[in-house]
Amino acid sequence: MTYIPLEQVLPQVSHNVYHLSVLASRRAQELAAGQPKLVETEPGDRIATIALKEIRDGKVIDKQALEIREALEKAAAKKNK
Numbered sequence: 014m015t016y017i018p019l020e021q022v023l024p025q026v027s028h029n030v031y032h033l034s035v036l037a038s039r040r041a042q043e044l045a046a047g048q049p050k051l052v053e054t055e056p057g058d059r060i061a062t063i064a065l066k067e068i069r070d071g072k073v074i075d076k077q078a079l080e081i082r083e084a085l086e087k088a089a090a091k092k093n094k
Contacts, residue, residue: 040064
């Protein structure tokens, strides 16, 4: 069984634990329904672990977190001008 530290996953969802839990839950449900895995897995990896690996590796994204990240980058670029 693989352990995925939160520090590796939280940056993908704007450091929001709630968004992470929702995104991981939705992806785990998709995997359980038969959707293909987007990352290499190890024997014994559970569905939730696979979902977290996919989020960590940027294969599954949170659209809301992506919008927040883009807005922050745009604001930073505007400030630096």
